[in-house]
Amino acid sequence: MANTYKLLNATTISSPSYSVTISSIPQTYTDLLVGFSLRSDYGSAHHEGQFTFNSVSTGYAQVFLVGANGSTNSYIQSGQPAATWSLAINGDGSTANTFSNGEIYFPNYSSTSVAKSWSTNAVTENNASNAAQFMVGGLNTSTAAISSLTFYAWQSFINFVAGSTFYIYGIKNS
Amino acid sequence: MAAGSTYTPIATTTLSGVTSYTFSSISGSYTDLILIGNLIQSSSAANSYIQVGNGSVDTGSNYSQTILYGNGSSTVSTRQSGQTAWYADYAAAPGTGSDYNTAIWQIQNYSNSNVYKSILMRVGKATNGTDAMVGLWRSVSAINTIKLFSSNNLTGTLTLYGIAAA
Numbered sequence: 483m484a485n486t487y488k489l490l491n492a493t494t495i496s497s498p499s500y501s502v503t504i505s506s507i508p509q510t511y512t513d514l515l516v517g518f519s520l521r522s523d524y525g526s527a528h529h530e531g532q533f534t535f536n537s538v539s540t541g542y543a544q545v546f547l548v549g550a551n552g553s554t555n556s557y558i559q560s561g562q563p564a565a566t567w568s569l570a571i572n573g574d575g576s577t578a579n580t581f582s583n584g585e586i587y588f589p590n591y592s593s594t595s596v597a598k599s600w601s602t603n604a605v606t607e608n609n610a611s612n613a614a615q616f617m618v619g620g621l622n623t624s625t626a627a628i629s630s631l632t633f634y635a636w637q638s639f640i641n642f643v644a645g646s647t648f649y650i651y652g653i654k655n656s
Numbered sequence: 657m658a659a660g661s662t663y664t665p666i667a668t669t670t671l672s673g674v675t676s677y678t679f680s681s682i683s684g685s686y687t688d689l690i691l692i693g694n695l696i697q698s699s700s701a702a703n704s705y706i707q708v709g710n711g712s713v714d715t716g717s718n719y720s721q722t723i724l725y726g727n728g729s730s731t732v733s734t735r736q737s738g739q740t741a742w743y744a745d746y747a748a749a750p751g752t753g754s755d756y757n758t759a760i761w762q763i764q765n766y767s768n769s770n771v772y773k774s775i776l777m778r779v780g781k782a783t784n785g786t787d788a789m790v791g792l793w794r795s796v797s798a799i800n801t802i803k804l805f806s807s808n809n810l811t812g813t814l815t816l817y818g819i820a821a822a
Contacts, residue, residue, distance in 0.1 A: 486663050486664060486665055486817070487663035512668075512815065513692060513815075543782040543783060544782050545726065545727070545728050545748075545780065545781070545782055545783070545784065545785055545786050546726065546786060547724070547725070547726025547731055547786050547788075548726075549731075554726070554731035555726075555731065556726025556727060556728050556729060556730060556731045556785075556786075557726075557728055558727075558728030558729075558782075558783070558784075560782070560783070587692075587758060587760060588758075589692055589693075589694035589758055589813065590694050590813060596694065596754075596756060596812075597754035597755070597756050599694060599756040599757060599758045599780070599781075599782065600758055600780075601758040601759075601760060601778055601779070601780040601786075602780075603778060617726070617778070617780070617786045617788055618780060618786060619748055619757065619758060619779070619780015619781050619782050619785070619786040620780065620782050621754075621755065621756065621781070621782035621783070623754045625754075653663065653692075653817075654665065655665045655668040655813075655815040656665055656668060
């Protein structure tokens with residue numbers, strides 16, 4: 483495999499967990515791509531999840547377009563403590579054995595001179611009447627290189643269930 | 657997005673206050689192209705555009721596009737046909753200062769000389785909007801030239817990757 487699209491971390495959740503932290507992300511790539519497949523123990527069909535990087539807990543802004551159950555909505559948030567709506571998660575109320583499918587792209591994650599932005603595409607399709615698609619554009623004005631990512635299953639009483647996965651790839655421009 | 661051993665960097669550039677940048681003499685040895693942008697601009701509200709071609713970019717009215725965007729308060733789909741370029745962004749145009757957008761432009765079968773060329777675009781900017789767009793260039797010519805341009809000065813990075821089917 484070329485060194486321009488390299489698996490840096492693969493995490494599979496083995497027991498219910500509210501959060502997952504992936505640390506010591508190498509700084510030798512240009513962009514990061516996070517692929518995720520998630521399900522929670524929350525009773526709804528689907529819900530959002532969040533992330534932070536470098537334990538930064540302020541200044542997250544995002545715009546999202548959500549299509550769910552036959553309708554669309556768009557929202558803008560700023561000054562948030564985490565990147566909201568950036569994970570789509572199948573809840574315990576969705577069809578059994580279905581997990582969400584999504585990816586987050588971070589350009590220039592290892593740069594120390596530009597604000598960090600990202601783009602998310604995610605779905606919670608489950609062959610039932612209640613499903614959703616999220617498209618998100620996000621920004622935090624922190625210029626620090628991203629060395630860790632923490633993913634949250636929305637609220638602290640909600641857990642990612644076993645079998646949920648995160649894969650992080652490094653993409654290099656040379 | 658495709659993955660695998662063929663995700664090969666073709667060219668990368670750092671823009672510093674320019675109104676356009678052209679990738680030329682792009683190798684035809686891949687199947688698809690992915691262009692990643694991370695951009696700001698000198699003043700707000702100007703869209704960026706993309707033209708493609710073989711040898712030089714096509715400036716004729718041969719571009720069409722279907723656009724879906726959310727701008728924080730509404731969701732809209734609109735159509736453009738007979739255009740002289742694709743929108744590279746719509747609601748998610750680059751911001752100013754630290755307000756970078758994230759752009760992923762993917763051209764399918766760019767080196768195939770038997771099909772019209774299609775492009776998928778996902779662009780997001782946290783303060784304005786998120787775009788999902790699909791476009792068509794009505795030409796069977798293989799693409800070896802891509803131009804990104806704006807009426808404002810653009811700053812940031814562009815990287816072009818090649819994806820081979822085999």
